[in-house]
Amino acid sequence: MEVYLFMYAMPVLAMLVPPAARNMRSWLWLLTGITFAFLIGFRFEVGGDWFSYIFHYRRMVGAPFESIWMQKDPGYAALNWLTAQVDGQIYLVNLVCGAIVMAGVIIFARQQPRPLLALLVAIPYMIVVVAMGYTRQSVALGFELLALVCLMKGRHWSFVLLIIFGALFHKSAVILLPLAALASTKSRLWTWTWVGIVSIIMAWLLLAESQEHLWHHYVERGRVSEGGGIRIAMNAIPAFLFLFNRKWMAKNDYEKKLWTWIAIFSLAGIPLVPFASTAVDRIALYFMPIQMFVFSRVETMIRGRNHRPLLRWGVVGGYALVLWVWLNFASHAGSWLPYRFPPFFNL
Secondary structure, X not given: XXXXXXXXXXXXXXXXXXXXXXXXXXXXXXXXXXXXXXXXXXXXXXXXXXXXXXXXXXXXOOOOHHHHHHOOOHHHHHHHHHHHHOOOHHHHHHHHHHXXXXXXXXXXXXXXXXXXXXXXXXXXXXXXXXXXXXXXXXXXXXXXXXXXXXXXXXXXXXXXXXXXXXXXXXHHHHHHOOHHHHOOOOOHHHHHHHHHHHHHHHHHHHHOOOHHHHHHHHHHOOOOOOOHHHHHHHHHHHHHHHHHHHHHHOOOHHHHHHHHHHHHHHHHOHHHHHHHHHHHHHHHHHHOHHHHHHHOOHXXXXXXXXXXXXXXXXHHHHHXXXXXXXXXXXXXXXXXXXXXXXXXXXX
C-alpha cells in the first residue's frame, strides 16, 4: 500500500512548492511521469488480469508477425510480438503501455488551470486501478487524453487518428469517434460526414466479428461489476458540476460543446447500471477525464478568493479518501496488494 500512497503524495507535495520555484516544477513533472511509468511497467503479479496478460505475451513468442491481425486487439498484439523479439518479457510491454498512459495523463493535466490537481485526481482510479489492472484499455485511455487535448483546440483529424490508435489496443475506444462531430462548431456538415464514415469503417473493422460475443458477454448475461455504481457516480458528480457551471469552466466553444456531451454521456450511464453494470462501467472509463477537467477548475464555482484554497484541498482530501477506501475495502484490491517488484529486482 505504501507505493500507492507515495504516488499520491508526489503531486500533493508538489502543490506545496512556492510559486517562485516554477522551474523546479518542470523537473517534478518529468520525475513524476518517469516514476509512475516505471511503477506501472515493473509491477509483478499486480492487477486482476495479470496472468491473462502473461498469456497474451507468451502466445506471441515465436508467432509469425501476420498472426497479430488475428488477435482481437492488434495494436497490443503487435507490441507483445515486438517485445518478444527482444525477449523483453511482460515488463517491457507494461513499461511501454505505462509510458503511453502517463504521457496522456501529464499532457492533458498540463493543459488544465490547476495541472497538479488534475494529475492528483487521476491517481486513485485512472492510474492505480486502470493502468495497473486493465492494461489494454488504459492505453486506449492514454490515447484518448491526448486526443481530447487536440479536440479542445479544434484539431479534429488529430483526435480521430489518436482514437484509432487507442482502438487498436482496445476496440471499445471506437465509441469515442463521434465526439469529433458532436464537438464541431465549424463546417459541421462536412465534419459529421467524414467522421461518420470513419466511425462506420472502424466499427466494422474492429467490432463486426465480435459484436454478438460482446453483447452476450456484457449485456445478455447481465454481468455485475462490483463498485460500478460508485465509479459511475464519480463521473456523474463532476458532470453535474460542469453542466451548472460551464459558462465559467469552458474557455471556448470547442470546450463547452465537447465537455457538455461528455457530461451528458456520463449521466446517461446511471439508469443503465442495473441492467449491465460491467458494460456501463467499462464504457464509463472513457469519461473519467471529466473528473480531471472539472476538479482542476473547481475554484471557478465561487467568486470569493478566500475559499478557493479550501475547495482545492477538499479535492485533495476527497480523492485521498477514494484511494484509501478502494485499497482497504474493494473486493478485488487484494490483486493490487501488496505492490511487488519483479524477482530480479530483489537479487
